[in-house]
Amino acid sequence: MPQTLEGRTVAAGYARAPALVGQKPFMLAYGIDPKSGRVIDQRHDLYGQSVRGRVLLFPHGKGPTSGSMWLLETIRRGNGPAAILNRESDANVSTGLILGELLYRRKIPAMDRFTPDAFTVIRTGDVVEVDAARGRVRVWRWLTK
Amino acid sequence: MHLTRQQESVLRGDSGEAAEFAMRLVTRVGDVYGADRLVPVTSAHVFANYSSLNDAGVELFERFTRLGGKFSVPTTVNPLSADLEKEGSFSVPRSYEIKQRRIARAFNALGGVPCWSCINYQFCNVPRRGDDLAWSESGAVCYANSVIGARANRLSAGLDIACGLIGLTPHFGYLLDDNRRGKLLVKVTASIRSDSDYHTLGYVLGREVGTQVPVLEGLRPDITPDQLKILGGAAAAAGSVAMYHAVGITPDAPTRSQALGGEPPTERLEIGPSELRHAREELDQTDRRPDLVALGGPQYSLSELLNVARLLEGRRVRPGIRLWIYSPAYFAGLAAKTTMWRSLVGGGARLVTTSCAEIQPMGALGVHSLMTNSSKFANLIPARYDVEIRYAPLEECVRVATGG
Numbered sequence: 001m002p003q004t005l006e007g008r009t010v011a012a013g014y015a016r017a018p019a020l021v022g023q024k025p026f027m028l029a030y031g032i033d034p035k036s037g038r039v040i041d042q043r044h045d046l047y048g049q050s051v052r053g054r055v056l057l058f059p060h061g062k063g064p065t066s067g068s069m070w071l072l073e074t075i076r077r078g079n080g081p082a083a084i085l086n087r088e089s090d091a092n093v094s095t096g097l098i099l100g101e102l103l104y105r106r107k108i109p110a111m112d113r114f115t116p117d118a119f120t121v122i123r124t125g126d127v128v129e130v131d132a133a134r135g136r137v138r139v140w141r142w143l144t145k
Numbered sequence: 146m147h148l149t150r151q152q153e154s155v156l157r158g159d160s161g162e163a164a165e166f167a168m169r170l171v172t173r174v175g176d177v178y179g180a181d182r183l184v185p186v187t188s189a190h191v192f193a194n195y196s197s198l199n200d201a202g203v204e205l206f207e208r209f210t211r212l213g214g215k216f217s218v219p220t221t222v223n224p225l226s227a228d229l230e231k232e233g234s235f236s237v238p239r240s241y242e243i244k245q246r247r248i249a250r251a252f253n254a255l256g257g258v259p260c261w262s263c264i265n266y267q268f269c270n271v272p273r274r275g276d277d278l279a280w281s282e283s284g285a286v287c288y289a290n291s292v293i294g295a296r297a298n299r300l301s302a303g304l305d306i307a308c309g310l311i312g313l314t315p316h317f318g319y320l321l322d323d324n325r326r327g328k329l330l331v332k333v334t335a336s337i338r339s340d341s342d343y344h345t346l347g348y349v350l351g352r353e354v355g356t357q358v359p360v361l362e363g364l365r366p367d368i369t370p371d372q373l374k375i376l377g378g379a380a381a382a383a384g385s386v387a388m389y390h391a392v393g394i395t396p397d398a399p400t401r402s403q404a405l406g407g408e409p410p411t412e413r414l415e416i417g418p419s420e421l422r423h424a425r426e427e428l429d430q431t432d433r434r435p436d437l438v439a440l441g442g443p444q445y446s447l448s449e450l451l452n453v454a455r456l457l458e459g460r461r462v463r464p465g466i467r468l469w470i471y472s473p474a475y476f477a478g479l480a481a482k483t484t485m486w487r488s489l490v491g492g493g494a495r496l497v498t499t500s501c502a503e504i505q506p507m508g509a510l511g512v513h514s515l516m517t518n519s520s521k522f523a524n525l526i527p528a529r530y531d532v533e534i535r536y537a538p539l540e541e542c543v544r545v546a547t548g549g
Contacts, residue, residue, distance in 0.1 A: 066197035
């Protein structure tokens, strides 16, 4: 049975994809390579991984306020994540995703403020369904046993 | 969010497609922040540098111009990623320069003021206390909130343009009294005198307090506007400090208790000589001879330019080293009318008036080792480019750049 989390809608939309969980605050500006979707901030725990097509989790953003345009450029090039989940989303995430929808018609959902805490429930590789319009996330984990 | 009838009509497209697009973005981001309404702003300040905006930024700007957009409030702009006033003399790739020119052209077509400056508040966009602003440059936001007592959030790139077009911004964050109250008390026990001390103090402050509003005690009452600029710019870059109070100095902090809003501090912190020393050691990574000595992060004001001119008097920049001084055209133009101009540039230093070291493509410019007096440059540049940093006070930077 999937586990269900409830949260706040930051950008509406629906996605179902494997999770990529970052534990550290994430710097979008100069921290992600839009050409590949890879994390290029060497100080981040997701360094070297691609966000493309994943449900991307990070607690909150950090760094320059131009981060919105790095997210938008990543989306423009088709390398954007399937969804973004945060403890607290910032203006870079909301602006980047809303512009992605307005300019490129790519509707990528985002949510934050989860109960229970998304970072204790979701692990990298879990299959996560984000239904932002309903404010609901469901999580499936493949059991090895 | 509550919208007035007039704002509803903008959202329906009655004021044109550009305003409609802008209004959709601003209301949707405002909703995320729980803003109850939109409020008029007295000015906007936006990003237009290609290195941060990318191709998506070119397309966004050009979308707004195609839709016939015009800024409805005075709108100023941060430096660009290439020095467009000196075409050809800077070896940025041609395709890069073309993209940057397209953004600049679109910004001008929207009716913006092409100041290319991160210190708009020192000359071309000076708010009053209590003004609501739509600004995105984090150092400028910090100065406006802290030193002037105006009200601004660190808006994201893209949202800044949209707010400038409609002349409105969501009412949240630092526009609200509650969020402007200092929470954390910082006692500065280190001796802070030179500009370079303020650079290092700002860096320590940003790293320690993150996004909180600190109340600083122990700063000298004769601190200059340029030093307040340096302190806030460094703190905004090292953490996400959008506002600070300095007791007896900044307008919302005549006393410690007023700065804290009459409540006890949630936390106390001390910044002493050892914190400053450690920060200096952390930022200063190399003794290598620099390819570039970069002064002016944040950009220099007129008095800072004249101060460097005094240090440069009778000196020549050594071969193989570039000495670039970042200052807006407005101040460079004034300096050119003074008797100090010859000292400033006669020895081979270059005034860069439309760009900034943080956002110039260092690799393409052949810079692998950079010396600076700016903690903001020292902190941000190595995270973006493959560049080693030598961090030192201004006098030392000038000495290394000119020899002797």
